[in-house]
Amino acid sequence: MSAHVIDSQVIVQTEHKEQENYLTAGYSLKSWFLTLDHKRIAILYLISVTAMFFVGGVFASLMRLELMTPQSDLFEPDNFNKLFTMHGIVMVFFFIIPAVPGVLGNFLLPLMIGAKDVAFPRLNLLSWYVYIVGAAFTMFTIVSGGVDTGWTFYTPYSTSSSQTHVVPVVLGLFITGFSSILTGLNFMVTIHRMRAPGLSWFRLPLMVWSIYATSIIQILGTPVIAVTLMMAGLEKVLRIGIFDPNLGGDPVLFQHLFWFYSHPAVYIMIVPGMGVINEVVTCFSRRSIFGYRAIAFANVGFVVFSFVVWGHHMIVAGQSVYSALIFSILSYLVGIFSAIKVFNWTATMYKGSISFDTPMLYVFGFQGLFLIGGLTGLFLAALGFDVHVHDTYFVVAHFHYVMVGGLVMAFLAGIHFWWPKMFGRKYPESIARFSMILIFAGFNLTFFPQFILGYLGMPRRYASYPDEFQVLNIMSTAGGSVLGLGFLLTAAYMIWSLFFGKEAGKNPWKATGLEWEKTTSPPPTENFFETPTVDEEPYNYANRDFTKDFNEEVKVGA
Amino acid sequence: MQSSTVPLFPEQASSFALQVDLLYLFLTAVSAFFTILVSGIIIFFAIKYRRRSDAERPPMTVANLLLEITWIVVPLAISFVMFIWGAAIFFKMASPPKEAMDIYVTGKQWMWKIQHVNGHREINELHVPLGKPVRLTMTSEDVLHSFYIPAFRIKADVIPGSYSKMWFQATKPGKYHLFCAEYCGTKHSGMIGSVIVMEQSEYDAWLGNTKDSSLAEAGQKLFKTMGCVNCHSAQSDIKGPNLEGIYGKQVRLQDGNTLIADERYLRESLLVPNAKLTEGFPANMPAYQGLITEEQILQLISYMRTLTPVVTSNTPSKASTPVTQATPKPEATPAPKPPANSATTESKPSGSTPKSEPAK
Numbered sequence: 001m002s003a004h005v006i007d008s009q010v011i012v013q014t015e016h017k018e019q020e021n022y023l024t025a026g027y028s029l030k031s032w033f034l035t036l037d038h039k040r041i042a043i044l045y046l047i048s049v050t051a052m053f054f055v056g057g058v059f060a061s062l063m064r065l066e067l068m069t070p071q072s073d074l075f076e077p078d079n080f081n082k083l084f085t086m087h088g089i090v091m092v093f094f095f096i097i098p099a100v101p102g103v104l105g106n107f108l109l110p111l112m113i114g115a116k117d118v119a120f121p122r123l124n125l126l127s128w129y130v131y132i133v134g135a136a137f138t139m140f141t142i143v144s145g146g147v148d149t150g151w152t153f154y155t156p157y158s159t160s161s162s163q164t165h166v167v168p169v170v171l172g173l174f175i176t177g178f179s180s181i182l183t184g185l186n187f188m189v190t191i192h193r194m195r196a197p198g199l200s201w202f203r204l205p206l207m208v209w210s211i212y213a214t215s216i217i218q219i220l221g222t223p224v225i226a227v228t229l230m231m232a233g234l235e236k237v238l239r240i241g242i243f244d245p246n247l248g249g250d251p252v253l254f255q256h257l258f259w260f261y262s263h264p265a266v267y268i269m270i271v272p273g274m275g276v277i278n279e280v281v282t283c284f285s286r287r288s289i290f291g292y293r294a295i296a297f298a299n300v301g302f303v304v305f306s307f308v309v310w311g312h313h314m315i316v317a318g319q320s321v322y323s324a325l326i327f328s329i330l331s332y333l334v335g336i337f338s339a340i341k342v343f344n345w346t347a348t349m350y351k352g353s354i355s356f357d358t359p360m361l362y363v364f365g366f367q368g369l370f371l372i373g374g375l376t377g378l379f380l381a382a383l384g385f386d387v388h389v390h391d392t393y394f395v396v397a398h399f400h401y402v403m404v405g406g407l408v409m410a411f412l413a414g415i416h417f418w419w420p421k422m423f424g425r426k427y428p429e430s431i432a433r434f435s436m437i438l439i440f441a442g443f444n445l446t447f448f449p450q451f452i453l454g455y456l457g458m459p460r461r462y463a464s465y466p467d468e469f470q471v472l473n474i475m476s477t478a479g480g481s482v483l484g485l486g487f488l489l490t491a492a493y494m495i496w497s498l499f500f501g502k503e504a505g506k507n508p509w510k511a512t513g514l515e516w517e518k519t520t521s522p523p524p525t526e527n528f529f530e531t532p533t534v535d536e537e538p539y540n541y542a543n544r545d546f547t548k549d550f551n552e553e554v555k556v557g558a
Numbered sequence: 559m560q561s562s563t564v565p566l567f568p569e570q571a572s573s574f575a576l577q578v579d580l581l582y583l584f585l586t587a588v589s590a591f592f593t594i595l596v597s598g599i600i601i602f603f604a605i606k607y608r609r610r611s612d613a614e615r616p617p618m619t620v621a622n623l624l625l626e627i628t629w630i631v632v633p634l635a636i637s638f639v640m641f642i643w644g645a646a647i648f649f650k651m652a653s654p655p656k657e658a659m660d661i662y663v664t665g666k667q668w669m670w671k672i673q674h675v676n677g678h679r680e681i682n683e684l685h686v687p688l689g690k691p692v693r694l695t696m697t698s699e700d701v702l703h704s705f706y707i708p709a710f711r712i713k714a715d716v717i718p719g720s721y722s723k724m725w726f727q728a729t730k731p732g733k734y735h736l737f738c739a740e741y742c743g744t745k746h747s748g749m750i751g752s753v754i755v756m757e758q759s760e761y762d763a764w765l766g767n768t769k770d771s772s773l774a775e776a777g778q779k780l781f782k783t784m785g786c787v788n789c790h791s792a793q794s795d796i797k798g799p800n801l802e803g804i805y806g807k808q809v810r811l812q813d814g815n816t817l818i819a820d821e822r823y824l825r826e827s828l829l830v831p832n833a834k835l836t837e838g839f840p841a842n843m844p845a846y847q848g849l850i851t852e853e854q855i856l857q858l859i860s861y862m863r864t865l866t867p868v869v870t871s872n873t874p875s876k877a878s879t880p881v882t883q884a885t886p887k888p889e890a891t892p893a894p895k896p897p898a899n900s901a902t903t904e905s906k907p908s909g910s911t912p913k914s915e916p917a918k
Contacts, residue, residue: 078744150741156718157701161667161743245719251702252717285607288619294626316704317715318722321652325645332637336630343629346596347622349603353614356604364604368597375589382585382640384647388578388711391704391739455582457568457708459739462747466735471564510612542618 021424021522036121037525042107043422044128049102050491052094052135055142059087061484064446064477072464080463081148082164086141088151093173094135096407097265100272101183101218102131104414105211107422109187111515111523112205114196114532119189123182131179137172141165150461152262155243155254159235166236170229177226180268184218187211196514198534205513205538206295210275213299217264217271217306225261228254252317259310267306269403271299273410274341277363280413281345283511284360285352286546288539291344298337305334315386324383331381338374342367357509358432362413365440369405373398376451394454397447405443412439412490419494420504424521427497431489438486445479505551512539517550571734571755572710573727577647579711584643588636651712654725658691662773662856665696665703665716668745670736673853675860677772678765682751684736686728687761693725695821699852704740707753713739721821728755777861780854789843798843799836805863810837824859 022039025031032040063083066074075083106124110117118124141147147169149158158166191212195204231242232254241247243254282289289295311319311327345367354360376398380386389395420426449472458469465473507516515523518532536543570576607616661684662673672680686692696705698718705724706713709732714724738749756764771779781787789798799809805824810816812835817823826833828850831843850858 072747077747081741081744081746148743154702154741157741157743161701251719286609286614286616290619291621291626315648316713318717318720321649324648328645329641332634332641335637336634339633340626340630342596344626346599346603347625348619349600349607351616352603352607353609353616354604354607355609364600367600368593371593371596372589375592378589378637378640379582379585382581382644384574384578384644384651385581385585386644387648387651387713388708390713391706452564452566455567456565457706457735457737459706459737459747461741464747466750468565542616544615546615547613 019520020524021520022525023423023522025525034125036117036125038106038110038118038121038124039422039523039525039527041124041128042103042105045098045102045106045131048128048132048135049095049099052090053099053487054491056087056090056095057484057487059083059090061480063087064480066463067465067473068470068477070465070467070470075463077463078148079146081150081461082146084461085148085150086146089138089147089169089173091403092151092265092269093176094131094138096269096403097180098131098183099411100276100407100414101187101211101214101268102128104207104276104411104418105183105187105214105272108418108515109190109208109211110194111421111519111527112208112513113191113194113199114514114518114528114534115190115194116526116528118186119193120186123186127179127182127186130182131176134172134174134176134179137168137175141169141172144168152258153229153232153254154258155232155235155249155251156245159232160244160246167233170233170236174226174229174233177222180218181222184215184222187215188219191215196532196534202292202296203534203536203538206278206289206292206299207272207275209296209299210271210278213303214268214271216303217268220307221261221264221268224257225265228257228261231257252314252319255314255317256310259313260307263310263313264306266399266402267302269407271302273366273407273414274299276410276414276417277341277345277366279511279513280359280363280417281348282539282541283417283509284355284357284363285349286510286541286544287348287350287352288537288541289344290347290350291340292538294340295344298340301337302334305330305337309334312381312386315383316390328381328383332378335374335378335381338370342371342374356433357416358427358429358436359413359417359509361433361436362409362416365436366406366409366413369401369409369440369443373401373403373405376401388457389454391459392454393450393458393460396460397450397454400447400450405447409439412436415494417509418515419497420508421515421521421523423498423501424504425497425501426504426508427501428493431493435486435489435493438482438489442479442482442484442486446476446483447479449473449475449479507550510544510546510550512541512544568708568711569730569732569734570709571728571730571732572707572712573729574647574651574711575709575729577650577711581643581647585640588640651724654693654723655691658693658725659687660860661686661692661694662853662860663694663696663705663716664699664852664856665705665738665742665749666699667701667743668738668749670705670738670749670751671853673773673856674765675773676765677776682736684751684753685761685764686753686755687758688728688731688755690758691725691727693723695856696722696724697825697852697856701742702740703738703742703749706737706739707734708737709734710753715740721825728753731755731757773857773860774864775861777857777859780858781861784846784850786858797839799839801862802865804865805859811835812837821859824862825855828855828858 022037032044035041062075063080066072066080072080144165147162147164147166149162149164149166153166153170191208234240235242235244235247235249239247241249243249243251245251278289278295309327309331311323312331315324376394380389380395380398416427416432453469453472456469458465504521506521509516514532514534519528567579570579660675664671670682672684694705696714696716697720698716700718702718703716704713705716707726710726710728712724712726714722716722732755734753734755736751736753738746742749790801804819807819808816809819809823817834823834829847830845832841835841
């Protein structure tokens with residue numbers, strides 16, 4: 001077996017006069033499914049989260065089709081309820097949460113800190129398998145008839161009223177939670193123990209700070225959702241009274257526990273995306289980041305404050321006026337950390353040398369959409385306003401602006417930015433710019449009308465609605481089809497580029513950072529030919545001579 | 559509603575509507591300002607500092623603490639205005655006026671059942687008089703629901719096993735949407751109805767032609783037929799606590815704690831009597847869980863609210879006095895008469911503020 005691997009190495013090196021990289025290190029299924037290489041695990045995640053994204057996207061498209069008419073005509077209401085539930089579950093738990101940490105975090109974290117791999121490579125592989133087992137439960141639920149509780153599983157509906165497959169899906173999410181916990185643990189230890197010589201905390205790329213902050217939230221928060229879902233499952237199966245008042249439980253308790261995780265989870269979703277923005281905005285402005293420490297500590301602020309704002313999801317759920325007040329003011333405080341980041345990214349562009357490659361266009365998109373998403377969060381934190389728009393399309397629009405407008409934009413920025421590093425080839429630039437514009441325009445057309453719908457009073461999760469909401473719903477569906485087209489186009493040219501893309505070279509963007517400057521594209525299995533050392537601040541673009549060819553000076557191993 | 563153009567605001571039909579809309583405009587203005595400002599700066603920088611040659615080497619970024627502090631302090635200050643403004647409206651929404659008239663709402667999959675104090679019932683329709691504060695006391699028979707009237711800008715979750723309250727004052731006659739805003743299963747989007755705001759005279763006429771007995775009368779009947787009266791009256795003080803004047807009264811429990819007997823406590827004591835036993839009474843009451851509907855519970859509570867406290871022992875049974883003539887008492891909400899003088903004699907503000915005054 002090992003002889004075979006060595007053989008293939010020899011062939012690659014002699015025939016193509018290229019050194020071996022992590023992609024060419026083995027072609028067998030076993031070399032992928034039992035790999036301990038963080039980069040290969042990242043590719044496994046990339047394939048799985050992309051698949052889940054398209055599954056979730058299909059649910060969304062069907063839902064938008066139904067909502068083109070006020071009546072419930074394309075689907076039975078029961079099926080519509082399953083559609084939005086499965087859309088939410090798949091997108092939240094199987095795409096947004098693992099997307100950036102699983103794909104970009106796994107691929108980049110060891111490269112960015114100059115390590116050979118993560119601290120626990122076997123645990124890393126286990127995390128992916130755990131994720132797949134959890135996903136399999138969810139897929140089973142889908143094919144066996146779906147679940148209709150909404151992704152929030154509010155009790156007592158989920159435990160006492162719903163006749164759908166709540167238990168398997170809850171079990172699936174319980175299992176998937178361990179993937180999140182293990183990944184977070186792995187990354188934390190890696191960041192603590194495996195930084196290259198000279199790479200002090202304040203020399204870390206801010207992406208690493210983001211991953212670190214995310215990991216803390218994953219480790220502290222995920223066990224709470226795990227036990228909460230388990231209790232809901234126990235109540236459903238064994239009729240133990242925890243949440244159902246008919247069994248002596250308290251339905252609002254479930255909401256407290258659910259949001260105690262699910263609000264911090266919003267930061268699990270968005271903070272890694274923010275990390276990507278730091279790397280891309282500096283590279284395409286050729287400026288070091290403005291306010292490094294402010295951004296680094298804003299991540300810490302997210303960790304602390306994200307755990308104390310859960311009650312703003314329950315303003316009309318009967319909590320006391322005083323707790324609502326406290327949750328409201330804390331929600332405003334947590335908003336400040338986002339504001340700090342947005343302002344610093346903008347200031348980074350000042351006096352830069354700005355180019356308009358696709359990753360940077362996605363950063364512009366991110367800035368605009370995240371701004372609207374964040375600002376409408378301030379709307380919702382205003383108590384008297386929230387009473388009106390809670391559980392309406394205003395909320396739906398708000399969190400899609402943050403999750404899709406923010407995280408998906410950042411994810412696409414990152415995927416385009418590091419694509420040459422991951423696969424050694426460039427995506428086609430003009431078509432990528434075009435599809436970015438499609439996605440940006442389609443997104444706004446889909447979700448901006450939903451703000452107005454929400455203020456007009458259209459509740460979320462409605463299969464049918466009064467006639468006067470139809471115009472805005474048609475706009476939203478039209479936008480959705482543009483958005484979907486943009487995503488399909490992106491997937492198509494990305495796959496195309498794997499085979500036909502231009503050779504990228506080591507550092508096509510002339511970026512700073514160990515992953516760009518100290519190793520090849522794609523990197524070898526052990527990442528670096530010799531352990532890199534760091535003797536400068538991150539994003540030290542002022543010290544680079546851009547007239548030089550950044551792709552040369554590839555250090556070929558001894 | 560009728561026009562084919564897309565409206566930007568729902569109709570303004572309650573005293574809250576304008577307040578919420580003004581806050582909305584303020585929030586929108588601030589957000590538009592910052593969105594345009596930041597996007598404008600990004601576009602300006604992108605054009606002004608666009609890469610003209612690949613050899614360009616931009617200068618070192620210079621830290622600017624003053625700038626950092628500015629963009630922390632200014633958003634904080636603006637956020638604080640939003641917080642205060644939002645909280646001020648929320649406080650009004652959470653404080654129903656004393657004189658508000660009561661209406662009872664029971665949600666179930668998938669309909670809204672409304673009971674007026676005089677016994678009039680309706681389903682998926684709520685008729686209210688113009689310009690008069692109305693307080694809804696709401697509960698659910700099964701899962702979570704949420705009572706939402708967009709034209710009034712208010713909603714409140716309706717929770718099984720608990721009572722939630724909300725209030726409003728309609729300002730414009732008309733017919734408005736009533737939605738269930740909390741997902742509740744198959745026909746969630748069909749759990750809708752109308753709120754009809756009428757002039758007081760019309761409302762009185764509409765309300766008047768009911769054949770039903772009033773809520774409290776129905777409760778009184780239940781109180782007899784279900785046998786409550788056997789233990790809970792002034793004469794049978796040994797078996798169970800005398801319920802005259804119970805509503806809003808401070809109750810001392812067997813574990814030494816005290817609480818105010820509000821709807822929630824009375825409901826619990828009906829369904830699970832032993833949960834919070836009154837001091838000095840044995841645990842001998844049967845649990846009525848599953849034997850009584852939410853609507854009946856509301857009727858019984860309405861009846862209990864009309865029971866006046868016994869002033870002297872020779873007033874045999876106030877329970878038989880006509881309900882509508884209930885004398886002023888603490889928390890005198892059912893009768894629409896001004897309760898100002900009663901509030902001074904024995905002030906018990908809304909439900910939760912304990913003004914200690916032990917029963918016996």
